[in-house]
Amino acid sequence: MENLRTKCFRFYYWAQALVAPGLKNAQFEYAELLKSKLTPETRWLDIGCGRRLFPEWMPRAEEEQVALRARLRFAFGIDPDLASLRDNRFVHHRVASDSRYLPFADASFDLLTANMVVEHVASPGALLSESFRVLKPRGIFLFHTPNALSYATILARVVPESLKVKLIGFFENRKEEDVFPTLYLMNTPTRVGSLSRSVGLRIIDLRMVESSAQAIMLGPLVVLELFWIRLLRRSSLRSLRSNLIVVLQKPAEES
Numbered sequence: 006m007e008n009l010r011t012k013c014f015r016f017y018y019w020a021q022a023l024v025a026p027g028l029k030n031a032q033f034e035y036a037e038l039l040k041s042k043l044t045p046e047t048r049w050l051d052i053g054c055g056r057r058l059f060p061e062w063m064p065r066a067e068e069e070q071v072a073l074r075a076r077l078r079f080a081f082g083i084d085p086d087l088a089s090l091r092d093n094r095f096v097h098h099r100v101a102s103d104s105r106y107l108p109f110a111d112a113s114f115d116l117l118t119a120n121m122v123v124e125h126v127a128s129p130g131a132l133l134s135e136s137f138r139v140l141k142p143r144g145i146f147l148f149h150t151p152n153a154l155s156y157a158t159i160l161a162r163v164v165p166e167s168l169k170v171k172l173i174g175f176f177e178n179r180k181e182e183d184v185f186p187t188l189y190l191m192n193t194p195t196r197v198g199s200l201s202r203s204v205g206l207r208i209i210d211l212r213m214v215e216s217s218a219q220a221i222m223l224g225p226l227v228v229l230e231l232f233w234i235r236l237l238r239r240s241s242l243r244s245l246r247s248n249l250i251v252v253l254q255k256p257a258e259e260s
Contacts, residue, residue: 024231031216031248035149053122054082056092070095104132119148129191146253153192210252
């Protein structure tokens with residue numbers, strides 16, 4: 006299997022350079038935006054932190070995470086999955102809880118983040134309400150999540166969960182314990198806008214971004230997906246791109 010995976014990836018990178026030059030995974034854009042929001046004094050909470058801040062496959066992911074931890078004084082992580090939480094060595098303080106209740110005082114944080122977490126949240130309104138409460142005035146909530154209107158998400162939503170776990174293991178080489186049910190309840194710009202406004206958060210940045218192809222393990226068939234990704238670079242089709250990166254802000258206190 007590993008030899009097959011290597012061959013598929015080698016073919017993919019060759020085809021990607023020809024069909025969709027410059028294509029990068031959306032995780033890189035999220036990581037750069039995150040780092041731009043952090044200072045040594047930032048009080049930061051990573052929601053649904055899991056085992057790590059960035060995916061294991063990202064080049065220098067381990068070094069980047071260690072460097073961020075060393076740079077910050079106040080890095081917190083929250084996750085309901087105890088096994089994942091125990092493995093996370095990249096935050097200073099780990100808390101077991103879910104997004105419906107953030108066990109922190111009002112106005113505790115300058116920055117909240119959620120990397121590929123919002124799609125799993127059953128009560129996004131509660132998440133945003135809690136986010137508003139624990140953010141300081143002018144505080145930021147940055148999240149990265151799949152676009153519910155993208156081809157990959159539409160296909161994922163019709164696949165039974167039991168089969169989806171096996172497919173994710175094949176396509177993404179992820180362990181079964183790291184695959185969680187998806188709901189996609191706040192995964193379009195319209196839903197983000199309506200839910201954030203309902204709790205008082207403002208959208209200050211919303212990006213529809215492209216990301217790596219999903220069908221790498223299908224060999225030459227991935228070329229069809231690459232042509233589709235290239236087509237989505239047209240501004241008229243941006244709403245169908247694979248991922249959302251969103252920055253919400255709590256307004257300043259009124260005088």
